[in-house]
Amino acid sequence: MSYKANFRVWRGDVDSGELRDYTVEVNEGEVVLDIIHRLQATQAPDLAVRWNCKAGKCGSCSAEINGRPRLLCMTRMSTFSAEETITVTPMRTFPVVRDLVTDVSFNYTKARQVPSFTPPEGLKAGEYRMEQVDVERSQEFRKCIECFLCQNTCHVIRDFEDNKPAFSGPRYLMRIAELDMHPLDVADRQKAAQEEHGLGYCNITKCCTDVCPEHIKITDNALIPMKERVADRKYDPLVWLGDKILRRGKTQ
Amino acid sequence: MSEVERHSYDVVVIGAGGAGLRAAIEARMQGMRTAVVCKSLFGKAHTVMAEGGIAASMGNVNSNDNWQVHFRDTMRGGKFLNHWRMAELHAQEAPDRVWELETWGALFDRTKDGRISQRNFGGHEYPRLAHVGDRTGLELIRTLQQKIVALQQEDEAEFGDPEARLKVFQEATVTRLLTVPDSGSEAGNRITGAFGYWRESGRFVVFEAPAIVLATGGIGKSFKVTSNSWEYTGDGQALALMAGASLINMEFVQFHPTGMVWPPSVKGILVTESVRGDGGVLTNSEGKRFMFDYIPDVFKEKYAKTEEEGDRWYTDPDNNRRPPELLPRDEVARAINSEVKAGRGTPHGGVYLDVSSRLPADVIRRKLPSMHHQFKELADVDITAEPMEVGPTCHYVMGGIEVDPDTAATPGVLGLYAAGEVAGGMHGSNRLGGNSLSDLLVFGRRAGLYAAEYVAELGDERRDVPQDQIDAAAAEAVGPFNNEGAENPYSVHQELQQTMNDLVGIIRREGEMAEALGRLEELKARAEKAGVEGHRQYNPGWHLAIDLRNMLLVSECIAKAALERTESRGGHTREDHPGMSADWRKVVLACTLADDGGHVDLVRRTPEPMRGDLLALFELDELKKYLTDAELPSAAPSAPDEETN
Known part of the structure; x- marks a missing residue:
C-alpha cells in the first residue's frame, strides 16, 4: 500500500528560507514524522526537526501541517489523500532556528515567572490529604506535554509580537489556574494572573483548546474559570472596600 | 588548538530525566553551583x-506492605543478581x-x-505503585x-539571577569526559570536566567541574524494535567506559512484553503494564489465556492456577493468588515470544491484550487515558471495544555503570557518579515495573548528595582540564565532515539495529552472538567512515x-557479556543454556575499555554476599532456588507471616 507523496517542507534559518518540494515514499500506518525521518535518511540528511518519544507524550515535534499547528508524530498520513501536497512549516509564533526547529525560550521565560506551588506552612511530607475529586481539576491541566502548540496558535502573540512581554499565553495562564485550583496551594494568584500574566488579553476564541493534542479544555476549564475568579474578586464591593481600607490593592 | 566556550561549575549533571533532575536538585540544595x-529541551x-507508576511501600492500599516486602520482590524479580545493598536502600x-x-x-x-x-x-x-x-x-x-x-x-530573589546556582544547558550533547591521572584513585583517573557541542549551532563547549553525575538513561536505540526514544544511544555508558569506569551486567536487557506491533511505524511503542495490573488479559489466536501454561517453578506457589482464582484476586487479594499475566516482565515476554513462534499469534505477529471484555468503557478511559488515546490515534483501535495486539519491545537495560551502592560513585574514576538507568546493579537480571521511577529518585538524590559532599571536601582544589583532550575531542567530533559521502550514518544505524534485534535479542544462541560480534566490527569500521x-x-x-560510536561500544558490551554467560536468567535467555545456575549467580560480568581504545574487555567479578539479616527475610526453600549450598544460611529462618498471604 505504498505510494509517493508530494511534500513541501520549509528549509532555512533565521536569515532566509524557502519551501522545498520532495517526492517521498509513504507506507501504510505512517505518520508525518515517519516521512520527515525518511527524508532525512534518503534525501535531506541535514533536515532539522525536533522529536523524542514519537508517541505524543513529550511534545517535541510541534510544527504546522498545511497551516494547522500539530504534532508531527500524531498526524497520520491516512488523513490526507495520496494526491494532496503536504506542506510542513515551523511554528510561526517563535523565531526559527533552522528548518522545522524554532526557538521556544519564550515559554521557559514565562514558566519562570509563575510563582511555584506554595504548600501550607508546617504541613509535612507524607501528611498531605486530598480528595480525588478535588485534585482532578488540576490533574487535567497537568496532562499538558508542553508542546507549545497553544502558545503558537494564540492570536494574542501569533499576530502581535509586541504583546509577548505582557502575555504569558494559554499554557502558563493554565499553569496559574492549576495552582489556584490545587487543594493545598495557599498563594494568592488571581491578581497576578490579570496584572502580570495578561489574562485579560484572552478573548476566549478557544483556538488553544482546538489545537491541544491532549484534548485539555484549556479555555472552558482553566481560562474562563480563572477570569471568573478574578472578576468576582475585582468587582466584589466588600473586597474592593477591604482593599481600600487595608491598602492592599495598590495598583487597582 | 581550538578556542571553545567554557563554563565552570561545582557539579555538572549530564541528562535531565528523573535521575538527572533529582541529582541536580540535591546538589543545588547542598549549596553547590550546579x-x-x-x-x-528541558522537560522532554x-x-x-x-x-x-512509582513503586514505594507506603502501604496506603494494603497496610501489610513495608520495605522488607518490597526488597524481597525486587530481589526475586532480578533473580537474586541485584546488588542487595542498592535494593535495600x-x-x-x-x-x-x-x-x-x-x-x-x-x-x-x-x-x-x-x-x-x-x-x-x-x-x-x-x-x-503511586501513579497518575x-x-x-x-x-x-x-x-x-x-x-x-x-x-x-x-536565586533570582537572592542574587537577582535565576541561574546563579542552577542552570540548564539544553540541547547540548556531551561527547567526552575530561580526566587527569590521579594517583589517589583506584584506576588513576579523576574528573575535570566534560566536552560537548550545542546541537543548535554545532559549536563546541567545555564544562569544567570536579564532579560529574551521569544520568543519561539507556541503550534501546541499538535495537530495531524498542520503546526508547532517539536519545537512548548509550551515551553515559560509553562516556564512563572511555573515562576508565566499568560496565556491569550488560547482558541483561529487558524486553517489555507489551509493545505495539501494528502499524509498522509505531512498532515497539509501549503499552503499559497497568493494562494487566488493572485486569487486562493476554490471549492467543485460539482465545486461550496462555500465561497459565508459563508459570516457572520459582514462582509456582505465588500465582493462580485457574482463571477463576486469578479473577477473584482483583477484588480479594488476601485469599487468592494473582493471575500469571502479572509475572515479572521477562517471563511474560518469553511466553509471548513462544506463543507467536508456535503459530498462535495475531495477524501482525503479536498476541491479544484485552481489557475491553474486563472493564466498563468509562473505567478504561479514566484509568488508562493515554493508552486509549494512543491506540485510537495511532492504530485506529478502540481499546474499550476490541483487544490490542502486542509483542515484546526492547525497553530497559538492567546493566550499566558500576557504582558504589551507597554513594553512586564509580569506583574507577574519582568525581564520577551515575544514577538511574545508566547505572547497573540495582535491578539484577530483570527490573520490576515501577522500580525505575523510584530508582531515579532514590539514587538520583544520592548521586547529587555525594557528589556535593565530594566537592565540599575538595574545598577550592581544582584541576585544569587538559587542552590536548579538548583538541582531540574536537577533532573526533568534526571527523564525519571529512568523510564526505563515504558511508551513510543512517544506513549503519539501521544495520546495527537489525543485527542486535536478530542476533542478540530476546532469545540468544552462541553462534548468532558470535556472528553479531563479527558484524559489529564491520559496522565499527563503517561508522568511522560515516560522512x-x-x-x-x-x-x-x-x-x-x-x-554511532556510543551505540556500537555498548552493543559490543551486550553481545560479549551475553555470549559469555552460559545460563538463562531474567533479561538474558540462552536457547542453548535454558537453565538458571546458582554458580553463575556468583558471577558479575564487567566490561572495561581495552587498551586499543576501540574494544571492550570482559572480566569476571564476585559479588559481595548478602547480609545475614536480609537473607533472613527469605525462606530457606526459596533461597535454595537461587544460591549454592555453600551460600545458604546454616539455620533456616522462620517465614514472616505476610509471606503466605
Whole structure:
C-alpha cells in the first residue's frame, strides 16, 4: 500500500528560507514524522526537526501541517489523500532556528515567572490529604506535554509580537489556574494572573483548546474559570472596600 | 588548538530525566553551583514515557506492605543478581522520595481517605505503585522541572539571577569526559570536566567541574524494535567506559512484553503494564489465556492456577493468588515470544491484550487515558471495544555503570557518579515495573548528595582540564565532515539495529552472538567512515554519526557479556543454556575499555554476599532456588507471616 507523496517542507534559518518540494515514499500506518525521518535518511540528511518519544507524550515535534499547528508524530498520513501536497512549516509564533526547529525560550521565560506551588506552612511530607475529586481539576491541566502548540496558535502573540512581554499565553495562564485550583496551594494568584500574566488579553476564541493534542479544555476549564475568579474578586464591593481600607490593592 | 566556550561549575549533571533532575536538585540544595546538560529541551526527557507508576511501600492500599516486602520482590524479580545493598536502600527510601514530590506540587491519584493511591503491578506482592492515570512519568518530570524553577526563583530573589546556582544547558550533547591521572584513585583517573557541542549551532563547549553525575538513561536505540526514544544511544555508558569506569551486567536487557506491533511505524511503542495490573488479559489466536501454561517453578506457589482464582484476586487479594499475566516482565515476554513462534499469534505477529471484555468503557478511559488515546490515534483501535495486539519491545537495560551502592560513585574514576538507568546493579537480571521511577529518585538524590559532599571536601582544589583532550575531542567530533559521502550514518544505524534485534535479542544462541560480534566490527569500521553533508548547525546526520560510536561500544558490551554467560536468567535467555545456575549467580560480568581504545574487555567479578539479616527475610526453600549450598544460611529462618498471604 505504498505510494509517493508530494511534500513541501520549509528549509532555512533565521536569515532566509524557502519551501522545498520532495517526492517521498509513504507506507501504510505512517505518520508525518515517519516521512520527515525518511527524508532525512534518503534525501535531506541535514533536515532539522525536533522529536523524542514519537508517541505524543513529550511534545517535541510541534510544527504546522498545511497551516494547522500539530504534532508531527500524531498526524497520520491516512488523513490526507495520496494526491494532496503536504506542506510542513515551523511554528510561526517563535523565531526559527533552522528548518522545522524554532526557538521556544519564550515559554521557559514565562514558566519562570509563575510563582511555584506554595504548600501550607508546617504541613509535612507524607501528611498531605486530598480528595480525588478535588485534585482532578488540576490533574487535567497537568496532562499538558508542553508542546507549545497553544502558545503558537494564540492570536494574542501569533499576530502581535509586541504583546509577548505582557502575555504569558494559554499554557502558563493554565499553569496559574492549576495552582489556584490545587487543594493545598495557599498563594494568592488571581491578581497576578490579570496584572502580570495578561489574562485579560484572552478573548476566549478557544483556538488553544482546538489545537491541544491532549484534548485539555484549556479555555472552558482553566481560562474562563480563572477570569471568573478574578472578576468576582475585582468587582466584589466588600473586597474592593477591604482593599481600600487595608491598602492592599495598590495598583487597582 | 581550538578556542571553545567554557563554563565552570561545582557539579555538572549530564541528562535531565528523573535521575538527572533529582541529582541536580540535591546538589543545588547542598549549596553547590550546579549545571544540567541535556540533549533535548528541558522537560522532554525519556522519563515522560513512563506510564505505570512509582513503586514505594507506603502501604496506603494494603497496610501489610513495608520495605522488607518490597526488597524481597525486587530481589526475586532480578533473580537474586541485584546488588542487595542498592535494593535495600531503594526499598527503604522510596516512600520518602514519593512524599517529597507532593511537597513540590505533584498530584497523584488518591485513595478514598485522601492518601496517595497505589496500584498493582507485575512482581509486586501488594498494590505499590503511586501513579497518575497512566502518565506517571510526565508527572514526575514536570514536578522535578517545576522544583528546579522554584529553586531558580529563590536565586533570582537572592542574587537577582535565576541561574546563579542552577542552570540548564539544553540541547547540548556531551561527547567526552575530561580526566587527569590521579594517583589517589583506584584506576588513576579523576574528573575535570566534560566536552560537548550545542546541537543548535554545532559549536563546541567545555564544562569544567570536579564532579560529574551521569544520568543519561539507556541503550534501546541499538535495537530495531524498542520503546526508547532517539536519545537512548548509550551515551553515559560509553562516556564512563572511555573515562576508565566499568560496565556491569550488560547482558541483561529487558524486553517489555507489551509493545505495539501494528502499524509498522509505531512498532515497539509501549503499552503499559497497568493494562494487566488493572485486569487486562493476554490471549492467543485460539482465545486461550496462555500465561497459565508459563508459570516457572520459582514462582509456582505465588500465582493462580485457574482463571477463576486469578479473577477473584482483583477484588480479594488476601485469599487468592494473582493471575500469571502479572509475572515479572521477562517471563511474560518469553511466553509471548513462544506463543507467536508456535503459530498462535495475531495477524501482525503479536498476541491479544484485552481489557475491553474486563472493564466498563468509562473505567478504561479514566484509568488508562493515554493508552486509549494512543491506540485510537495511532492504530485506529478502540481499546474499550476490541483487544490490542502486542509483542515484546526492547525497553530497559538492567546493566550499566558500576557504582558504589551507597554513594553512586564509580569506583574507577574519582568525581564520577551515575544514577538511574545508566547505572547497573540495582535491578539484577530483570527490573520490576515501577522500580525505575523510584530508582531515579532514590539514587538520583544520592548521586547529587555525594557528589556535593565530594566537592565540599575538595574545598577550592581544582584541576585544569587538559587542552590536548579538548583538541582531540574536537577533532573526533568534526571527523564525519571529512568523510564526505563515504558511508551513510543512517544506513549503519539501521544495520546495527537489525543485527542486535536478530542476533542478540530476546532469545540468544552462541553462534548468532558470535556472528553479531563479527558484524559489529564491520559496522565499527563503517561508522568511522560515516560522512555527513551540510554544516554543523542543527544537523541530525552529524549527530547520528557521533552517536554511532556510543551505540556500537555498548552493543559490543551486550553481545560479549551475553555470549559469555552460559545460563538463562531474567533479561538474558540462552536457547542453548535454558537453565538458571546458582554458580553463575556468583558471577558479575564487567566490561572495561581495552587498551586499543576501540574494544571492550570482559572480566569476571564476585559479588559481595548478602547480609545475614536480609537473607533472613527469605525462606530457606526459596533461597535454595537461587544460591549454592555453600551460600545458604546454616539455620533456616522462620517465614514472616505476610509471606503466605
